[in-house]
Amino acid sequence: xxxxxxxYGNLGRGVEAAAKYNPDCEIxxxxxxxxxxxxxxxxGIPVYSSENILDYKDKIDVLIICGGSAxxxxxxxPSLAKSFNVIDSFDTHARIPEHFARVDEAAKASRxxxxxxxxxxxxxxxxxxxxxxxxxxxxKDYTFWGRGISQGHSxxxxxxxxxxxxxxxxxxxxxxxSAVRAGECPELKTREKHKRECYVVAEDGADLARIEKxxxxxxxxxxxxxxxxxxxxxxxxxxxxxxxxxxxxVIRNGKLGLSGESTCTIEYSLKLDSNxxxxxxxxxxxxxxxxxxxxRGEAGCKTVFDIAPADLSPLSGEEIRAHLL
Amino acid sequence: xxxxxxxYGNLGRGVEAAAKYNPDCEIxxxxxxxxxxxxxxxxGIPVYSSENILDYKDKIDVLIICGGSAxxxxxxxPSLAKSFNVIDSFDTHARIPEHFARVDEAAKASRxxxxxxxxxxxxxxxxxxxxxxxxxxxxKDYTFWGRGISQGHSxxxxxxxxxxxxxxxxxxxxxxxSAVRAGECPELKTREKHKRECYVVAEDGADLARIEKxxxxxxxxxxxxxxxxxxxxxxxxxxxxxxxxxxxxVIRNGKLGLSGESTCTIEYSLKLDSNxxxxxxxxxxxxxxxxxxxxRGEAGCKTVFDIAPADLSPLSGEEIRAHLL
Numbered sequence: 001x002x003x004x005x006x007x008y009g010n011l012g013r014g015v016e017a018a019a020k021y022n023p024d025c026e027i028x029x030x031x032x033x034x035x036x037x038x039x040x041x042x043x044g045i046p047v048y049s050s051e052n053i054l055d056y057k058d059k060i061d062v063l064i065i066c067g068g069s070a071x072x073x074x075x076x077x078p079s080l081a082k083s084f085n086v087i088d089s090f091d092t093h094a095r096i097p098e099h100f101a102r103v104d105e106a107a108k109a110s111r112x113x114x115x116x117x118x119x120x121x122x123x124x125x126x127x128x129x130x131x132x133x134x135x136x137x138x139x140k141d142y143t144f145w146g147r148g149i150s151q152g153h154s155x156x157x158x159x160x161x162x163x164x165x166x167x168x169x170x171x172x173x174x175x176x177x178s179a180v181r182a183g184e185c186p187e188l189k190t191r192e193k194h195k196r197e198c199y200v201v202a203e204d205g206a207d208l209a210r211i212e213k214x215x216x217x218x219x220x221x222x223x224x225x226x227x228x229x230x231x232x233x234x235x236x237x238x239x240x241x242x243x244x245x246x247x248x249x250v251i252r253n254g255k256l257g258l259s260g261e262s263t264c265t266i267e268y269s270l271k272l273d274s275n276x277x278x279x280x281x282x283x284x285x286x287x288x289x290x291x292x293x294x295x296r297g298e299a300g301c302k303t304v305f306d307i308a309p310a311d312l313s314p315l316s317g318e319e320i321r322a323h324l325l
Numbered sequence: 326x327x328x329x330x331x332x333y334g335n336l337g338r339g340v341e342a343a344a345k346y347n348p349d350c351e352i353x354x355x356x357x358x359x360x361x362x363x364x365x366x367x368x369g370i371p372v373y374s375s376e377n378i379l380d381y382k383d384k385i386d387v388l389i390i391c392g393g394s395a396x397x398x399x400x401x402x403p404s405l406a407k408s409f410n411v412i413d414s415f416d417t418h419a420r421i422p423e424h425f426a427r428v429d430e431a432a433k434a435s436r437x438x439x440x441x442x443x444x445x446x447x448x449x450x451x452x453x454x455x456x457x458x459x460x461x462x463x464x465k466d467y468t469f470w471g472r473g474i475s476q477g478h479s480x481x482x483x484x485x486x487x488x489x490x491x492x493x494x495x496x497x498x499x500x501x502x503s504a505v506r507a508g509e510c511p512e513l514k515t516r517e518k519h520k521r522e523c524y525v526v527a528e529d530g531a532d533l534a535r536i537e538k539x540x541x542x543x544x545x546x547x548x549x550x551x552x553x554x555x556x557x558x559x560x561x562x563x564x565x566x567x568x569x570x571x572x573x574x575v576i577r578n579g580k581l582g583l584s585g586e587s588t589c590t591i592e593y594s595l596k597l598d599s600n601x602x603x604x605x606x607x608x609x610x611x612x613x614x615x616x617x618x619x620x621r622g623e624a625g626c627k628t629v630f631d632i633a634p635a636d637l638s639p640l641s642g643e644e645i646r647a648h649l650l
Contacts, residue, residue, distance in 0.1 A: 017583045021462040042583055097647050117650055124456065126650045127634050128593075131449065133649070134610040134637035135603070137346040183596070256606055258342045258367055262598035268453075269594075271508070273587035278460070281581055285459040305638075305645055309452050310630035312459035320630055322422050324458070325442055325451045 001291045003284070004056060005030045006080065007066035008039055008047070010244070011089065014280025015064050016042050022284055024314050028060050057083050061294070062287040064088075073116075074099060081106040081114045081301075085294050087287050089119040089279060096122070104301035111299045118286040118304060119279040120270060121145070125250050127304050128268035132252035136264055139254025140185045144177055144193065146170035148246025148275060156221045157198055160214050162206030165234065167241040169197040172248070180251050183263045190224040198229045201237050246275035285312045326616045328609070329381060330355045331405065332391035333364055333372070335569070336414065339605025340389050341367050347609055349639050353385050382408050386619070387612040389413075399424060406431040406439045406626075410619050412612050414444040414604060421447070429626035438619045439626045443611040444604040445595060446470070450575050452629050453593035457577035461589055464579025465510045469502055469518065471495035473571025473600060481546045482523055485539050487531030489559065492566040494522040497573070505576050508588045521552040524566055526559050571600035610637040 001024055005012045008030045019027050020043075029046040032039050036047040048056070053063075063084040067073050069092045077088045081103055090099050099116055107114040117123065121143070129141055150170045157166035176193050179186050186192075198215055202208055212229040215222055232240075249269035256262040272278045286304065289311035293302070313320055326349055330337045333355045344352050345368075354371040357364050361372040373381070378388075388409040392398050394417045402413045406428055415424050424441055432439040442448065446468070454466055475495045482491035501518050504511050511517075523540055527533055537554045541547055557565075574594035581587040597603045611629065614636035618627070638645055 014581075018581060020583065021581070093650065096650050097643065100646055122650045124460070127456070129649045130634045130638060130645060131452070134613075134634075135449070135607045137606075137639075256339075256343060256346070256599060256602040258345065262602050264598060264603050265596040267592070267594045267596075269592045271590040271592075273589060274581060277581040277587050278589050281462075282460045288459075303646055303650055305635035305642070305650070306633050308631050308633045309455045309459075313455060313630075314462075317630070318422065320455060321425055321628055324454045325418065325421050325447045325628055325630070 001025050001288060002028050002059060002061045003287060004028050004053075004060040004063040004084070005066060006050065006053070006063055006076070007072070008032050008034075008041070009066060010276035011280055011283075012064075012066040013042055014274070014276040014278075015066065015284060016045060017277060018281040018284045021281065022288075022314070024288070025284060028056065031056075053080070054083055060084060061291050062087060064283055064287060074102070077114065077116060078102040078106040081112055082110045083112070085113045085290050087115045087118055087283060087290055089123075089283060090116045091119065091122055093122065100301055100303070108300045113290050113294045113299055114301045115286055115290050115307070116301060116303060118283045120272075120282060121248070123279075123282055123304055124270070125248070125268070128250040128266075129252070130305060132250065132254075132266045132268075136252055136254025136256070136266065138256075138260070139252050139264075141250060141252035142176075142180045142188070142193075143248065143250050144172035144180075145248040146172055146194065146246065148248070148272070149241075149244050151244075153196065153198075153221055156218060157200060157215055160211055162203050162211055164201045164203055165237055166198060166200045167237065168199075171195050171197055177249070180253065181265065181267065183253050183265050185253050191226055194225060196222055196225045196227040198227060199232050199237060199241055200229060201234045202231055243273060244275045245273055247271040288312060288314065326350045326613060327353050327384060327386045328612060329353050329378075329385040329388040329409070330391060331375065331378070331388055331401070332397070333357050333359075333366070334391060335601035336605055336608075337389075337391040338367055339599070339601040339603075340391065340609060341370060342602060343606040343609045346606065347613075347639070349613070350609060353381065356381075378405070379408055385409060386616050387412060389608055389612060394420075399427070402439065402441060403427040403431040406437055407435045408437070410438045410615050412440045412443055412608055412615055414448075414608060415441045416444065416447055418447065425626055425628070433625045436624045438615050438624055440611055440615050440628065440632070441626060442628055443608045445597075445607060446573070448604075448607055448629055449595070450573070450593070453575040453591075454577070455630060457575065457579075457591045457593075461577055461579025461581070461591065463581075463585070464577050464589075466575060466577035467505045467513070467518075468573065468575050469497040469505075470573040471497055471519065471571065473573070473597070474566075474569050476569075478521065478523075478546055481543060482525060482540055485536055487528050487536055489526045489528055490562055491523060491525045492562065493524075496520050496522055502574070505578065506590065506592065508578050508590050510578050515549045516551055519550060521547055521550045523552060523554045524557050524562060525554060526562050527556055568598060569600045570598055572596040613637060613639065
């Protein structure tokens with residue numbers, strides 16, 4: 001399976017690193033909108049200009065598009081699906097139906113395959129929600145994120161005047177998590193599910209009280225949460241907050257039995273030292289599935305819901321039945 | 326979707342109860358090898374003799390075969406796959422390839438669909454192992470069962486001379502579970518993974534020391550485990566050990582990053598008040614998938630690995646993309 005990486009940020013580098021663990025997968029190259037000579041890859045794979053991508057039409061089995069969901073992917077994925085089997089990690093939940101429709105139209109016209117919204121949420125967490133609701137139709141599910149770094153919230157803090165750098169951790173409220181794990185089905189407000197911990201490096205002489213107030217009152221990002229702000233030095237930030245850990249849990253509590261007398265709890269949880277590396281590794285498994293489906297002549301846009309587990313594995317049907325069932 | 330229940334023990338009753346939570350599913354009837362007049366169903370659905378099952382060939386979309394894996398299913402599933410779409414919960418791991426081959430041959434010849442080994446292990450736990458190994462190729466996974474009742478081990482104790490009744494709980498060893506959850510990859514012997522708790526009602530005047538010794542030294546069942554035996558009264562057994570709880574966890578720890586510097590932990594866990602009710606509810610979701618596949622003209626034997634998550638849901642593709650992705 002010959003893989004192209006389109007875009008070379010954290011996710012693109014994650015795909016390059018994850019290929020090491022997937023011997024059936026060969027990285028053809030990185031395609032960048034920047035000057036290719038200015039981009040140095042982790043493992044020495046070649047870098048090409050994204051302008052020349054069409055020259056690689058017959059040299060790439062699946063193109064992994066590592067762009068942002070806000071403006072990159074809505075353009076890139078439908079456009080590249082005209083010439084390649086593609087996969088992206090589009091994660092703007094509310095705009096998924098619209099993105100799906102545009103990519104599906106492009107991929108059906110070109111008889112290529114596309115898979116959107118791969119990763120862990122959307123992705124593995126979505127599947128966990130679907131399996132759980134299918135096997136426990138009467139119930140309620142909860143998704144908790146963290147403890148982990150939210151890139152979007154960290155960026156929001158960095159845009160505040162007087163802030164040099166920042167890291168924001170999303171943290172599940174322990175009492176909420178315990179109650180749900182114990183089989184309860186509480187109604188939880190936003191504030192009762194997650195809290196936000198901010199580590200901020202301010203400019204010398206900046207008004208710390210004002211920065212803290214601006215963070216805590218920021219609508220959508222922080223105002224609906226219990227937020228803590230701690231000012232630290234740049235050295236502390238680099239020493240203690242270097243990684244990009246994340247994770248979380250999808251938990252569903254459901255009732256079974258003639259009179260609903262049995263409670264069942266299903267939990268799917270992730271604890272990740274590196275969010276982009278794990279996302280990339282998951283995307284590579286879905287790239288394998290897309291490649292298999294393309295060999296069977298399928299076309300159009302898929303999501304993780306449409307992919308049978310067997311197609312993610314490099315093993316044969318006989319092997320997985322004998323060893324994993 | 327019209328469902329037939331073939332065999333009416335704990336699992337068959339579980340399917341009957343689970344239908345209540347699945348409005349798209351209608352139970353046509355129970356088919357039994359016993360005298361139908363002697364079988365009373367929970368919800369009043371009709372009971373027929375299994376001898377007349379072929380009369381219902383056009384009235385049943387999927388037949389759920391609720392028999393034992395030792396002798397029932399190896400005969401029943403291939404035989405019934407000649408006339409029906411069938412689903413079973415065959416759980417003798419070592420004999421799955423052979424069972425699959427026989428059922429596949431029968432179902433392909435009749436152009437029917439079959440799915441074997443549905444439930445939670447084999448079943449949802451198998452899927453958890455497959456997803457985890459696909460997204461974390463370099464790693465090690467662990468399956469812990471319990472705390473929960475093992476029917477097979479309880480039966481083994483009941484066969485000992487002087488025993489009136491018994492319940493055996495399989496319990497993960499807490500230290501092992503904690504180590505694996507913390508991202509470690511220990512090599513664990515059988516004894517280090519699970520312990521066995523036995524609650525036994527003995528006949529009046531029975532030799533308790535002999536019974537305890539026979540349990541603890543029983544090969545395969547108990548000899549390789551740390552086993553505790555507690556003698557209780559029949560009243561205590563009925564009061565405190567009435568249910569059939571079970572559950573467990575599939576945990577995989579894997580490495581990512583160029584030099585394996587990132588650890589990721591994936592855990593899928595179940596906590597079930599009633600093992601047979603949950604198994605039945607899971608089987609019903611897979612019956613829905615088999616029905617959908619049959620409408621698309623597919624045939625042959627499948628396992629949970631071959632079923633895309635979307636096919637388990639009563640919702641449309643648009644609905645699941647909008648609400649669960």
